[in-house]
Amino acid sequence: MSTPPLLSVENLSVRFGGITAVSNISFDVRRREVFTLIGPNGAGKTTVLNIISRIYQQTAGNINFDGYCITGMKPDAVAGLGIARTFQNIELFEHATVLQNLLIGRHTRRQGNFWQHLFFTPSVREAERAAREKVEEVIEFLDLQHYRDLVIAGLPYGIRKVVELARALCIEPRLLLLDEPSSGLNPEETNDLAFWIDDIREELGIAILMVEHDMSLVSRVSDRVLAMNYGEFVALGSPDDVKVHPGVIEAYLGKGNDISLLRRHLP
């Protein structure tokens, strides 16, 4: 490959006390790629995401993002580098409106210091207008116009998921981490999501690393899939290859002879 990958994870391991949540996982995400982590519950997928966004500390291993080693950074620093994320259980600012939530997404691009904000100088006002303009672009992109001035606490679950995606896009990231973006969405909303993921990659040129259970969505949008089980590497490849990989089938369904053990032996 000519260009280096956007994100490369090397030999990542995490232990929480005696439990090894992730052991020796390596992969890389290329520019403009949709890369998906799959695996049964408790496989360590979300943990990998949490380490990349620096909420957890790794026990061993190295993560490089666009030439920077991010393994020693704080969560707010990696956001500044252009890594945005959404959460499995939505983490929006509940008592604020959709618009205010999205404006917080512009925090890394803020201008002016405390004193300028205190006196709301003309330059701050100008920056606010520019931020709003950018936010409006995202609102348009994700069709959130109706909800702009509504408070999050009163919104349905599906819309909150979209707002969280919108807030992440407001960072203008280069890598978007999505933690189970389709959980809790109905088929129609999942369908919209698939279109948006395509658009985010094609129009905005953002690479996506996501954790997802819905295999039809995964096969539809991902370029490559990494399967994990009990924190360990199982398979890596195109969605169709991974789906028929014996290790993946074993992780989800168990071994063939397990089933024969369960079968009642008739006389």
Next chain:
Amino acid sequence: MRFIFKTSYDQDIRLARHSGYVFWYGLLLAALSVAPFVLPVYWSSLITMTMIYGIVGLGLMLLSGFTGLFSIGHAAFMGVGAYMQGVLTAQGWPFPFALAASMVSSAAVGAVVGLPALRVRGLYLAIATLAFAFIVQEVIVRWESVTGGNRGMAVGMINLFGWKTGSPIVFYYICFALTVLTTLGVLNLLRSPTGRAFVAIRDSEVSAQSMGVTLAYYKTLSFAVSASLAGLGGALSAHMLRFITPDQFGIVQSIDLLLIVMIGGLGSIHGAFFGALFLILTPQVIALSKDYLPPAIGQTVGLQSVLYGLVLIAFVLFEPTGIYGRWVKIRTWFELAPLYRKNLLKRQRRFQKTERLT
């Protein structure tokens, strides 16, 4: 009923959202500017006191209502401001410089107290601030050479570059101007990225971090700004009371300040002033009504504390959004009449909320 058509982004940035704001706040400002000439001296001094507590309430509101950090030691910051003002005025510092120095020293102390906030949250932070408030009070008591210890300290008259004045009317206008300025400052902060970062920390720390908000910086900043406003209020109250003692800045005062933000309504600027109004007016109302109550109740010693307690419990149970929340409901009722529905502003049920990561 008013419909607002938004045609420019400035409409969302401007402080006055529509012409109603301009009219009503203009009326309020006009009324307050003529008040000392119209009202009896005693009543205008109550307004002065309300404005001073409004400033302190504004500071605590920024910290507790907007950043989500609770402090039961805010009276200590008032104390630092008050004593600083007292000492510097005695040394002949002009009023504006002394005031600025009081604010800066309170802010510095506030930033130090903010350090535990980087590690602990909620109740533990409240206990840490409480402990700190005791330390400050103890320092004031023991440092007799400067503060006069338990005997207290007289605060000199306001020194405006050589022109000394004890006039309550001048003092009223000083407080009035500072109240307007600090309120505008806080409103400016809240509509800028700094204020949004505060609100983000209040609602979800993990998510604020992932949006690029540096927790340590903004929490310390919030403590410092909040403490400087408390210091300003303390410095003004020192001139108002003319005599300060350490026990004025103890736990009872801190609880009074918490009452301001809780009863006024957490998370609203109006709430700070509603709360201050409640705190100042309630004793007056009690004093006025004493003559009309049966002696068994009216002459009871702890009547005021009992009433405060009852009101606080009633607010926590029935109107957690405080006086401001009630005010919004009444206003909405009038705006929407006759279409107002009973559950229009009802809070969301706990079981409908999603789980949180931390």
